[in-house]
Amino acid sequence: MFAAAKDFQMMLEKAMFSGAEKLQGLARPRRKHRTAVAGAHIAVMGLSHTYRRSDGPVLEDISFQVEPGEVVALLGRSGCGKSTLLHMLSGLTLPSQGEVVINGNTVRGPSNRWVMMFQAPSLFPWMTVAQNAALGLRFARRNEEIARRVPEVLDLVDLAAFADRNAQDLSGGQQQRVALARSLATRPEMLLLDEPFSALDAFTRRALQRDVRKIAHNLGLTLVIVTHDVSEAVRMADRVLVLDANPGRIAQDTVIDLDDDEREGGCDRFNAEHVRLMEIYTAVAHGAADETDDTPEKA
């Protein structure tokens, strides 16, 4: 690739990975990095949102809290506003009404204290796994941490043996692990996942669901995951917020009461939780469909 094109792509990827570092850097003096990680406390209060080009509100009167270290899934049908809500937690989009408060501070924009992961891992294909994993630290100008943190996070995501491979030579699941390592290297307080495993095969997806949950718990990270997959919610989440649509509202807030072994599936308790959540989801989805159904009622 020509140098100019490479620079341009680097710029794009950098902006995509997180606009936070730049904004933070401009907004206030650079702080010394934190050494200890603690999960973020999230409070969402009376949040509503209407996009400039949308007919009505996409989200309406959303309020909930997430405890530090909790894993919460946002479950709902396509278009109900899950990604919009996640973007508001991250500060990428600001709500029309209400506020998101993280650790006592109102979110007014992105921050390098939390990281979003998407379906596409957005790696630099020509760079090695270790170089990709170091990018978050490089963008945050924390180069002195790279030698220590990168081996640590590659170990966490089971990619230590792949450190010198080029990213383009990895499978989709391995690439998503590199993206996870890159996210963890900056030691965020919160991971926001927007259907990050939906492009992977069932086995790879399950392994990542299990490992991400385990890593988040071990590090004490708060994890919010957007999904429309009931199994994923049961495998990963301590709590599930089920959203209805038009406008998106929290219809149900339910605890998934399973231990880590039970979350692997194949036991009665897993099956019972799966059926229970599926029933809730279906009832909410039908309710939302009924509300938007403009077929005239029969007499």
Ligand SMILES: Nc1ncnc2c1ncn2[C@@H]1O[C@H](COP(=O)(O)OP(=O)(O)OP(=O)(O)O)[C@@H](O)[C@H]1O
């Ligand atoms: N920038 C935007 N401007 C106008 N409308 C938007 C914008 N972004 C999203 N929307 C609309 O807001 C609604 C919610 O979108 P959102 O992507 O948050 O839903 P979702 O539940 O995450 O959907 P999916 O599961 O399909 O990703 C949709 O009707 C969508 O068309």
